[in-house]
Amino acid sequence: MPIQALPDHLINQIAAGEVVERPASVVKELVENAVDAGATRIEIELEEGGVRRIRVRDNGSGIEPAEVPLALSRHATSKIGSLDDLESVLTMGFRGEALPSIASVSRLSLTSRTAEREHAHRVELEGGRVVSESPHPHPPGTTIEVRDLFFNIPARRKFLKAERTELGHIEEWLRQLALARPDIDVRVSHNGKILRRWNRQDDLLSTRRLDETLGEAFVANAMRIEADAVGIALSGWIARPTYNRAAADQQYLFVNGRAIRDRSVAHAVRRAYGDVLFHGRHPAYVLFVTIDPRRVDVNVHPAKHEVRFRDARFVHDFVYRTVADALRETRPGAQADLNAPTSGYLSGSGSNTPPAASTPTSFRDWRPAPSSLPLRAPTLDTSAALQAQLYTTGSTSTVTPSAIADSSLQSDDDIPPLGYAIAQLHGIYILSQTREGMIIVDMHAAHERIVYERLKDAMDRDGIRAQPLLVPLTLSVAEREADAVEAGSAAFEALGFELRRSGPLSLQVRSVPVLLADGNVEALVRDVLGDWLEHGDLQRIENTRNDLLATMACHGSVRANRRLTVPEMNALLRDMEVTARSDQCNHGRPTWTAVTLADMDRWFLRGR
Known part of the structure; x- marks a missing residue:
């Protein structure tokens, strides 16, 4: 075949192969756009594990009518405008390829209104092609509905798992969002039934979201850590060594608010726990790395699951020292309030069994009569x-x-x-x-x-x-x-x-x-x-x-x-x-x- 330019719909479907792996990928991209739009309330409705229908509604800033077609075209974004912007990205999305990629493999409708407009603008697409455009009643914010995912690519649809499995992937990603953004109210329903709700909270250091997402046992065994160095800070919670897992299913890492996987940081935490963890078990943690955006490249993975640190060795050593220093204080007498920084750590009984609801988790919580x-x-x-x-x-x-x-x-x-x-x-x-x-x-x-x-x-x-x-x-x-x-x-x-x-x-x-x-x-x-x-x-x-x-x-x-x-x-x-x-x-x-x-x-x- 001679060299030729690919048609736009095929380009979008190829991009969709990188960005849209399953329904959870669609939810991730749409919700991240809502977060970038400044939403404080996000509603997610799902049908059949997201394969049949995904509807994401937010109260964010909305999109101007003239910009709606641009939002659905490839590599169009309001989040970067120059190479300098790309080197200091702090938004969740920035490539401008999520919406057109999703639209190319589904039936999509987008309705959006800014606070200054009296009416919203609605556009409907099928397989990436515009079917209709019209004004539409809608409160300020954006609603995006995705139906029949992969309806035009039967081979991709066959690789989707059972409804419960696909729903589990969505729940896991939303759990990450809930941990990273406690300031956002998130509501999720599935097949018409309320599935999950994370209420917005003003105290970002509260352990309420930990309790809602990871359970009472994690909270009862959590130690708060907080440390900073030149251009980098680490905060979050690590679980006591005696609270350990058979799999690495409670390990959450966020870099500048973005949930990622990083081998170097995971190795640093595993090394810090190496001297105190039972053989074959895995630590549990929720860690937030805040770093100068110019020292981290977030543009190394199509779905933004990974980042590259400019000085990976420095980040590795900083995380290792911080976690190791915290674990040094897992000894009797090192009790502290759960929400205190690294000046003290929560100490419990050393047992894998979480305390009952009325049982104090710290010696300071209760004083008996003489x-x-x-x-x-x-x-x-x-x-x-x-x-x-x-x-x-x-x-x-x-x-x-x-x-x-x-x-x-x-x-x-x-x-x-x-x-x-x-x-x-x-x-x-x-x-x-x-x-x-x-x-x-x-x-x-x-x-x-x-x-x-x-x-x-x-x-x-x-x-x-x-x-x-x-x-x-x-x-x-x-x-x-x-x-x-x-x-x-x-x-x-x-x-x-x-x-x-x-x-x-x-x-x-x-x-x-x-x-x-x-x-x-x-x-x-x-x-x-x-x-x-x-x-x-x-x-x-x-x-x-x-x-x-x-x-x-x-x-x-x-x-x-x-x-x-x-x-x-x-x-x-x-x-x-x-x-x-x-x-x-x-x-x-x-x-x-x-x-x-x-x-x-x-x-x-x-x-x-």
């Missing part, structure tokens, strides 16, 4: 000497009620977060009385975290020692891997690796970290190079080192059926309160759980 049983603390020294005794295998004493007879009464303000130990249960758990009720601690899991954090601190403080290889190891590598070693030699040496380029496609390994010298050196070096090339960091070394330290901590911690004295148990509780991440052990299991007096009163129907 107990008739005085809370007592041992007068014995519980610092270095007792901790040294605790970490050896010397004591075999049995806890008895008389063990706390020589204690002094403490005031309510002096009671530490984990209270004071009163008994050991089944040689495994420590029972402690607190201001609010009681705490049960898994002594091995708690001590394992304490020892592990101390080993890591010692390693970080003293540095990683290198062990020279008796015979240097020569590896064949790709050219870009050899280039990476030359460029990052200082970073490798700081972590105990001495790597030298011995040829265009070869490396020589002369030394490795002492802790890792007994492993498969070649496999380790290749994995480390892969991390460096993909993420710009040496996470594999840190992970491997931490795995070894975790094993050492596990074997060096108190074991089950080891009898502890009350002072030893209290020494362990005090250490937990000052140890980072002590709400969970090295494997991500909770180390303690709380039961309030209100819980116990409900058990025995007291006050009813």
Whole structure:
């Protein structure tokens, strides 16, 4: 065939193949236009999962009658006018291809009115061709109705899923919108029945939208974070490590208000959770990145699902540090109000089970009446000497009620977060009385975290020692891997690796970290190079080192059926309160759980 220009309707259908994948794609494009028009109320009506009918109505600024035909033509937009505008896009849409692409594969009608006009202007299209145009009664705003999606492309229509599946995709995208824009009232109906409503709220920091979209369990385990650096800010909520998911189904990332997927940011969050998350589980989070629009390119994906950061390594490290610093405070005594920024974090019971509606999520939420049983603390020294005794295998004493007879009464303000130990249960758990009720601690899991954090601190403080290889190891590598070693030699040496380029496609390994010298050196070096090339960091070394330290901590911690004295148990509780991440052990299991007096009163129907 000779080279020829494609007809407009075929061009639009090709564009539709990129923009319109399924009904959820149509809803996304139409609702984003409504958001860009300044709408504060959006109504969405669906039939048969959106395949039969999609109707989106908003109270936005509307479109002038003369501009309606332009709105339905390719690459016509009011959102950019120059290359400078394209480099600093803050609107949801800007390409000007969504409406003509949708119209080319459906029967579409658009009715719009500006506040200054007495009447709206309506245009109807079928397969991208205009059928009629006329004035029409309509309040200020825009209504777009899309019927019979892919009616003229049967092959595309056959690939659509069942009604429930397509509706699920729409609901998921609307959930993202609800999280990103709590200032917009959104109503959704399906087949004539109200499906969902998210009421507008003026307090953008409220957790109400979190509750409506992700549920009470997420809110009960959420920690608010907020941090900023030069040209970038991060805010939102991350879930406690003990609230984890079997799949990555509660991970939401927004960049300048746009819901996106980004491997670099996802890797940063996963790395921050790596030391506290149960094996094979996924963290949950809702994060908002606000960045200078000139430092991010939103024009890299037809459906705008992805962006490209100008300095991806900086963004990755910033997100990692912020989330990791927040997770350091998952320890007893780090309680804070849910809506507070990173000066404090919400701390719960360490249990995967969400509290009941009447159960306080923070120790600050509730104060019981003074107990008739005085809370007592041992007068014995519980610092270095007792901790040294605790970490050896010397004591075999049995806890008895008389063990706390020589204690002094403490005031309510002096009671530490984990209270004071009163008994050991089944040689495994420590029972402690607190201001609010009681705490049960898994002594091995708690001590394992304490020892592990101390080993890591010692390693970080003293540095990683290198062990020279008796015979240097020569590896064949790709050219870009050899280039990476030359460029990052200082970073490798700081972590105990001495790597030298011995040829265009070869490396020589002369030394490795002492802790890792007994492993498969070649496999380790290749994995480390892969991390460096993909993420710009040496996470594999840190992970491997931490795995070894975790094993050492596990074997060096108190074991089950080891009898502890009350002072030893209290020494362990005090250490937990000052140890980072002590709400969970090295494997991500909770180390303690709380039961309030209100819980116990409900058990025995007291006050009813």
